Amino acid sequence: MTATESHGATTAANGAHPPKSVVIVGAGPVGMFLALKLGKASIDVTVVEKDANFSDAPRACGYYAASALAMHAAGVWDQIRNEGFVIKGLCWRKKPVDNGEGKGGKKLGSMIAAQPLAELDDDVMPPGTGILCLQQPLLTRLFAREALATKHVKLLFGRELTAIEEGESSTTAVTRDTATGEVRRITADFLVGTDGGRSTTRKLLRIPFPGHTWPERLLATNVTVHNTEDPLYHCYYLLDPSNFTVITPLTDPVLGQESLWRYTMAIDPSDPRPDEELLRDENIGKLYEQVMPGARPLQYTIGARSVYRIHQRLASTFRRGRSLLAGDAAHLCNPFGALGLNTGILDAEALTDALIMVLHEGRSLAVLDTYSDERRKVFQFFVDPTSTQNKLRVQNNHQDDAATNDWYFRLLQNPTADVLRAQAQPYFDVWRTDLRKAAENVV
Ligand SMILES: Cc1cc2nc3c(=O)[nH]c(=O)nc-3n(C[C@H](O)[C@H](O)[C@H](O)COP(=O)(O)OP(=O)(O)OC[C@H]3O[C@@H](n4cnc5c(N)ncnc54)[C@H](O)[C@@H]3O)c2cc1C
Secondary structure, eight states: OOOEEEESSSOSGGGOOOSSEEEEEOOSHHHHHHHHHHHHTTOEEEEEESSSSOOOOSOOOEEOHHHHHHHHHTTOHHHHHHHSEEEOEEEEEOOOEEOSSSSSOEEOOOEEEEEESSOTTOSSOOTTSSEEEOOHHHHHHHHHHHHHHTTSEEEEESEEEEEEEEOSSOEEEEEEETTTOOEEEEEESEEEEOOOTTOHHHHHTTOOOOEEEEEEEEEEEEEEEEOOSOOSSSEEEEOOTTTOEEEEESSOOOTTSEEEEEEEEEEOTTOOOOHHHHTSHHHHHHHHHHHOOBSSSOOEEEEEEEEEEEEEEEOSOSEETTEEEOGGGTEEOOSTTSOHHHHHHHHHHHHHHHHHHHHTTOOOTHHHHHHHHHHHHHIIIIIHHHHHHHHHHHHHSOTTTHHHHSHHHHHTSSOOHHHHHHHHHHHHHTTSOOHHHHTTTOO
């Protein structure tokens, strides 16, 4: 049984709808993870997605302990481990330097600091250690597969949300078929907007999205290269005031073999060139000259590429009536430190608990305000400042004195296990919300 659908210009027949149903707007990774969680709780879900298929844009690829634990709790850890891989930490390096062979080739620059997240000899790496790696398009499809397998989830592509009509005890998503223009209404108990940074849901609900947009654009590229050196930790940052960079593996890298990497490079705000020009092979090649180790001329094959504007923004509420927000629709942060999708997955986990409490356990709608308040606090006190400082750290420190100037790099020089544990603690107990506990006294 799914949410009630009706065609044409009127509301769903008699306003009736089956109990315990949710309509989700947007089949990105957060929408599909939420659908999976709700489907497993026997809540009927209809997901509407405006595009004809899942997005293949080069975006997230690394997930930290808290969301890995959330994926484990959702029963999809083994599947993700099978399709992806886990790396043991991250590091900051100086830019590549001449390799001394007299042919213009470069080798990795020296390490400024390292953040281990698993023991180097840990071959098991249970959920909660290391960084889980799987490209966002693959993760989204995996969540969708698992969601559809619950038999409680229906996924409609080419269907765009255009209006929300809220009733006493239900809400209706007005959707338009993007190919035919046909209007169809889908009525459910609740609607969740997981429709990304430009969220139509958020705009229709007139929820403000205050914050700021950074002046730099980011150029994200997927590239196949031959691995000539081992950077020790396979996710690494390069410090530079203009072209600060993060390099992440997209397939498990093996020394001496080819593998797929993500090179994400900042573009100086004074660069007037339009996105299309930045995306040209010649421009990407010039940036690779600065940041890619290996013999010259460089040998690589560029795959997906995209230019992004980056933001720090938080919706002023994640709930209005029977509509809720989660993921990028609710908050945006720059991708240095990989806090965006991770936070969205943790929203979805908390929101599932809130909806189960309301739909299955008869708790009041005030539990949904607890969801909104708790997840907004997480963004305000953890995600926003942490992602902001992650970006500023690689942009504003000079690579030659960063190891001694920056408190975080100093802390990482010879850290004890206790220091590392204390440093990692907020990534477990601040980031993830125990909604049941937070809503304990909510009536
Ligand atoms: C270069 C880069 C690297 C990143 N790396 C990481 C990382 O390593 N780790 C991490 O945690 N985060 C990372 N992020 C952030 C991450 O990509 C986002 O947080 C993530 O995409 C958010 O997922 P979402 O499902 O909320 O929204 P989206 O992925 O934006 O999905 C929204 C969906 O809603 C659909 N939609 C929009 N409007 C409508 C409508 N009106 N009707 C129906 N459907 C609609 C869209 O078509 C889309 O499919 C990165 C971001 C970038 C740019």
